Amino acid sequence: MTYNYSERMAKMNGAATREILKLLTRPEIISFAGGFPATQCLPQKEVQQIAFELLSEGRATEALQYGTTEGFKSLREQLIEYVKTAGIENQTLENTLVISGGQQGIDLMSKVFLDKGDCVLVENPTYLTALQIFDSYQAKIVGVDADHNGLIIDDLEKKIKKYNPKFLYCVSTFSNPTGKTYSVENRKKIAEITAKYNVMVLEDDPYSKLRFEGTPVPSIKSFDKAGNVVYLTSFSKVLSPGLRVGVAIGNPEVIRKMTIGKQGVDVTTSNLSQLIVAEYLKRGYIFKNIEKSLPIYRERKNAMIAALNKYMPEEYKYVNAEGGLFIWGEFDAPINTVELAPEAIKHDVAYIQGQVFYADGSGLNTMRLNFSNATVDRIDAGIHRLGDMFKTEIAKLKK
Ligand SMILES: Cc1ncc(COP(=O)(O)O)c(C=O)c1O
Structure with missing residues (x-):
């Protein structure tokens, strides 16, 4: 059978991130890739x-x-x-x-x-x-x-x-x-x-x-x-x-x-x-649930910022968000986060390469991290792994 798809499907080859998201069911992987609310915030x-x-x-x-x-x-x-x-x-x-x-x-x-x-x-x-x-x-x-x-x-x-x-x-x-x-x-x-x-x-x-x-x-x-x-x-x-x-x-x-x-x-x-x-x-439950959720997200965001400061190479710069679910960052170095995403998975940690968010396909040196869906301990461990990986890559670039 030949499937004669519509023209509109031509550009729609699915999320570049799908392969990564598929792997996230493995419990050993610490995921900063999704955008899920914390499970305990679901009432x-x-x-x-x-x-x-x-x-x-x-x-x-x-x-x-x-x-x-x-x-x-x-x-x-x-x-x-x-x-x-x-x-x-x-x-x-x-x-x-x-x-x-x-x-x-x-x-x-x-x-x-x-x-x-x-x-x-x-x-x-x-x-x-x-x-x-x-x-x-x-x-x-x-x-x-x-x-x-x-x-x-x-x-x-x-x-x-x-x-x-x-x-x-x-x-x-x-x-x-x-x-x-x-x-x-x-x-x-x-x-x-x-x-x-x-x-x-x-x-x-x-x-x-x-x-x-x-x-x-x-x-x-x-x-x-x-x-x-x-x-x-x-x-x-x-x-x-x-x-x-x-x-x-x-x-x-x-x-x-x-x-x-x-x-x-x-x-x-x-x-x-x-x-x-x-x-x-x-x-009136909605604002009560938000009030209950905010300290959890604040704690996780602060844990991520602390871990980024501790483990990431100095070439990494991040935006410290006042809310939401994400920390956005980029490297002041030719680090290719698209190529390194599968490498991160080998270290049992996942992020989303920033390039997928650019209409023009730029942003190769950028990365989105989600902090809402991992515990403080796993945030520290996951950023530690990422930091080590990126430091190794930057050392290779400096050789
Ligand atoms: C900016 C933005 N818009 C829309 C959505 C879709 O959310 P939903 O359809 O669940 O309301 C999301 C989900 O992550 C989002 O980040």
Whole structure:
């Protein structure tokens, strides 16, 4: 049989990281590769109790039936309250679509706006799976330069003028992969300049609630006067990725188009999951769970920073994130983290090579480390192994 695949599959050869992730089931491997929440931060007891109550009460039918594509009104009302914590005020049900995780929001935005060859601007580097989604819509992906304050506004404007993009995609707070957060001033400028040129923004925010240090910043969406920003957040990192619940907030016309797009994908986000999240929010559990999780993440992040300082060669420079799940770093030396990833596995430790997060395939000397899913002892042991490996490689370069 010859399989005549669609053209869109041509660029989609799967995650470069898949081979590494496959190996991670081996318990001896210390993994800094994924982006999983810590297991003890998944509120098993509360979710079990809520699910039991939902299925025992008269609401079982509601939970087990089909539902509307927009999502339950009761959940959307809770979500309108929830996004106020990101500075997003005055939203209505028409602005609010329940999605099956943030990832679905990226896909729906692409479905609604992208034709083959259309341009999407992204921060260089950005979330790997977003790049894969844009590829699946055969978009032209162009990276915008960034520094510690956020996007370089001159570069953003230059690229808007040059490429006439449909939208800008960004992870503005505790970015995946860099852990960086855009400044308030940068957010205002992004909102202004994209509105001026009639460019949409897809602001992806799965991490802002995981802040262990510093002061919270309002979302780009909170500065949106033109209705050009679609804001995504999800309960994957603060409650459970297994429930697959998130929300898209945007202009009603755009949300309507995304709803039509969603109809053909999954009809509706799981009713049971939606009702669990609605109840979880209603009972005020979400901020309690975040409060409980933050010290665990803070301790693990600090353990990773301490280990990096102790074991890594001096050529390694890292970004000390104030929240989120990742430490991003690069080498001031021609270290190729793509070639060395399999070597690290031989030492029973895994990281993600930074190159996969660059739209232009650069970043060969960069590396993303996840700290949320390993204990403090394993973080120390794993970074020790990595440090030894990179020191050996740097010694070879100096010969
Ligand atoms: C930046 C970013 N966006 C979206 C997602 C997808 O999350 P979910 O679909 O589980 O909400 C992730 C997951 O790691 C992420 O890092």
